Amino acid sequence: MNAGQAAGADVLPLRPHAAAQETHIRIAGATKVYQTADGPVESLKPITLDIARGEFVVVVGPSGCGKSTLLKMAAGLLSITEGSISISGREVTEPADDVGIVFQSPVLLPWRNIFRNIMLPVEMRGLDTSKYEPRARQLMQTAGLDGFDRKLPWQLSGGMQQRAAICRALVHDPSILLMDEPFGALDAMTRERMNLELQRIWYSTGKTVLLITHSIPEAVFLADRVVVMSERPGQIAAIYNVDLPRPRPLTVMGTPEFAAMTQTIRAHFFAQGNVDA
Ligand code: ADP
Ligand code: MG
Numbered sequence: 001m002n003a004g005q006a007a008g009a010d011v012l013p014l015r016p017h018a019a020a021q022e023t024h025i026r027i028a029g030a031t032k033v034y035q036t037a038d039g040p041v042e043s044l045k046p047i048t049l050d051i052a053r054g055e056f057v058v059v060v061g062p063s064g065c066g067k068s069t070l071l072k073m074a075a076g077l078l079s080i081t082e083g084s085i086s087i088s089g090r091e092v093t094e095p096a097d098d099v100g101i102v103f104q105s106p107v108l109l110p111w112r113n114i115f116r117n118i119m120l121p122v123e124m125r126g127l128d129t130s131k132y133e134p135r136a137r138q139l140m141q142t143a144g145l146d147g148f149d150r151k152l153p154w155q156l157s158g159g160m161q162q163r164a165a166i167c168r169a170l171v172h173d174p175s176i177l178l179m180d181e182p183f184g185a186l187d188a189m190t191r192e193r194m195n196l197e198l199q200r201i202w203y204s205t206g207k208t209v210l211l212i213t214h215s216i217p218e219a220v221f222l223a224d225r226v227v228v229m230s231e232r233p234g235q236i237a238a239i240y241n242v243d244l245p246r247p248r249p250l251t252v253m254g255t256p257e258f259a260a261m262t263q264t265i266r267a268h269f270f271a272q273g274n275v276d277a
Contacts, residue, residue: 024053024208025074025176029083032069043069045235046083049227053175054206058219060265061229061237067212068104070234071180074210075101087176097125100169102182106161108153114164115140115149121172132171139167142197144190159186166194170201177202179211183218192250195221203247217253220244220261228268237268 029046044066051057059067072078074085076095085092087099100121108117115136122132140146143163145156153161162185169177183191199222202209213219219226223242230237242261244252252258 022053023050024055024088025049025051025210026086026089027051027070027074027083028085030070030073030080030085031082032066032073032078033081042233045233047234047236048083049236049239051208051210053208056202056209056222056224057211057227058223058225059210059212059227059229060214060216060219061234062231062269064232065229066232066234067229068180071101071178071210071212075099075178077101096176097172098174099176099178100172100174102162102166102169102177102179104181104184106153106158106165108161108164108168110153113150113152114145114156117153118164118167118171120168125172127172135173136167136171139170140164143167143194159190162186163190163194166198173205175207177207177209177211179209181212181214184214191218196250198222199247216262216265217258219265220258221248221250221253226261226265228265230268240265 027047027049029048030044031046032042032044034041034043047070049057059070061067069078073080074087074092076092076099080092087096108114109120112120118136118140119129119132122129122136137149140149143166145160145163145167148156148160148164153164156164162182166179166182169179183194186194195218198209201207209222211222213222220242226240226242227236228238228240229235240261244255244257244261
């Protein structure tokens with residue numbers, strides 16, 4: 001039994017899918033130096049991190065420390081300067097089929113309606129659209145987008161567009177989800193609902209999740225492990241296991257264990273004198 005887990009018949013395993021301890025994402029000394037007109041900009045010092053299949057890892061860190069850079073490298077959207085990142089043992093050199101990505105802004109195609117935007121990954125991969133359409137509709141319902149399928153992106157609020165982007169990342173049922181501050185633009189209540197829903201999806205499907213957030217409570221609520229990064233050039237300052245029982249209700253945020261963990265993580269940012277998370 002894990003620490004902090006209450007005894008009882010209805011207690012579920014903390015990491016139902018990570019038990020195999022198979023490394024799904026391996027970040028091995030990956031660095032990033034951007035070449036700019038003003039010369040090289042060192043963005044990331046060597047980052048080394050193994051993420052197990054089915055694990056939920058959340059990254060927090062000050063603005064500009066290289067979080068988005070790391071995520072884009074893992075997604076195959078940005079070259080890695082030194083070191084490597086591999087997924088299921090294969091080095092990442094281009095965007096992988098089995099990955100869903102959610103960016104900070106929704107980036108929907110303005111000329112496609114919401115439903116066709118959400119179905120885009122299915123079409124791009126040449127998958128059977130009729131097979132995935134029910135899934136897209138179910139995701140839309142979960143995200144509170146029922147009835148908006150024929151609307152164009154500009155007809156939706158920013159928060160609804162971001163929820164559509166999350167549906168789009170999930171529609172082809174990828175085994176890895178990479179999420180860059182996906183809930184930052186949402187109002188507090190929608191954000192909590194999306195946190196719960198993401199936990200439910202993760203818990204029931206065993207996806208491997210690497211998520212970036214500015215919110216320390218959100219990090220602790222969602223994560224198996226919280227990775228704390230230090231200022232640019234970013235590196236890993238600390239990694240914390242979050243052994244709160246699963247699935248976590250929102251009320252877990254009121255517990256002393258939760259408060260202690262958020263305090264510990266917050267202390268990193270006060271120590272750095274740069275509180276951005
Ligand atoms: P974060 O997501 O943690 O806020 P980023 O990964 O976006 O940080 O950026 C990390 C650092 O790299 C920042 O200091 C930023 O100025 C720099 N950077 C990001 N993208 C580029 C780019 N395309 N060219 C040059 N420098 C960049
Ligand atoms: Mg960023």
